Amino acid sequence: MPIDWTPLLLSFQLAAITTVILLLLGLPISYVIAYSNWRGKAVVETLISMPLVLPPSVLGFYLLLAFSPQHAFGHWLQDWFNITLVFSFAGLVIGSVIFSLPFMVHPLQNGFQSVPVSLIEASRTLGKSDFVTLRRVLLPNIKAALLTGVVLSFAHTLGEFGVVLMIGGNIPGVSKVASLAIYDEVEGLNYAAAHVYAGVLLVVSFTILLAVYAINRRAPRVP
């Protein structure tokens, strides 16, 4: 029985791209949340944390509406940029980024907040700008948090089901990722293929989580 590897490939592709985008997005967001205070900060923090408690289908439903050309945002995208996000890989990436945002932002925010303020102040008294301080003092001291954020985002995106089903539409080669493929195969009573997909996801998830715990155990703590 030949196994179609495309869903697994698609899953890893989606997880990798989502993680890179989340890292670029999560660093400035968590930096601002950790080090500044402004009106409405609580609202932003709440919005970022919403995917933790919201059923994935709810988020998927709203994104589906937003992306669909029948509605204002989707219509505007199609008119101006000729982009259709609904039932596309790009749409999946955007959905995954929103859905996994707290898994990147929370560890990074905790990491930034665990660095003693005096280190940042010392860097300032040594004439270094906030950007140099971020690059040369903060990031090296939150390596464990960076790793946690990257791995949790990657693993969480691999495990997505509801959001990708709602906005991806389960199209083979485009949006049918491994988690959806398992469901399909079980429905078709093709347990052998389901075993392969499920087994790969299980082993990969276990391995990367184990690696994170092992590395974090050895990482030196900031005093």
Next chain:
Amino acid sequence: MESAFEIKLKKTFVSAAAQLQLDVELSAPSQSFIALTGPSGSGKTTLLRMLAGLTSPDDGRIVFAGDVWFDRLARAERSTQARSIGFVFQDYALFPHLSVRENIEYGLVKPDPRWVHELLSLTELVDQQRHKPQQLSGGQQQRVALARALARRPKLLLLDEPLSALDTALRARLHDLLAELHQRLKLTTIMVSHDLGDIFRLAQQVWVIGGGKITDVGTPQQVFLKHRSPGKFNLHARVLAIRREDVVYVLSLLVSGNEIVDVLASADEVANLQVGATIVVASNAFSPLLQETR
């Protein structure tokens, strides 16, 4: 030309117990060594942080060597980075991921291996330069913090209780080092300290602060010695043991840190005294023998 250092600052801040209004007006010739002293929570660290630009004053003006660092009326505030300062934090604030050498190099404006080596040898850290801060003793960490603060060749050195954690021998060595660096680098230095020994050894001027106000300014002699009558000794001591010998009592006392002396006492004097109590040993018409120890 000797340009002055002028501070006039107001700041409401929250100290350990209450809200306090810091209100100070001070000046000093540049390149002086100033000791800032007073009870804890009186605003010493807040004053130091305002000079460094780490805390914004509510009102006032800071002029250092002709440069305006802060002026509320002119709405001018120079960032911490743009002030020529070195700051030694109470907790040292060394970068844990960098070695001793890298910590010092971090403070450089441009690479200068000779200057780094000079700082390392002045602070006797050449052998430890590859160590991480966690591998160093308290005294060594303190010296790294000092060397790092001096790396960018600041004009104003701010020291927040730099000697508090050190034992007597190390303290004496660091006194010499601080005095030498202050001279050689033509620094203006402000040091927060509670220790009269440190202050007399190093400072040309003392600022005494209490409850947010400057209560006394002058040389260490003017500030600390003016109320003393000559020939009278007051020593603070702790009672280590009380024992009775015939008709008198003998108290074993811990004086000036580590010296133990025995003194005679009457039954009245020891009546309410317990081991561990802190007492004052006073003596009139006292003509002591003076000898230098080294």
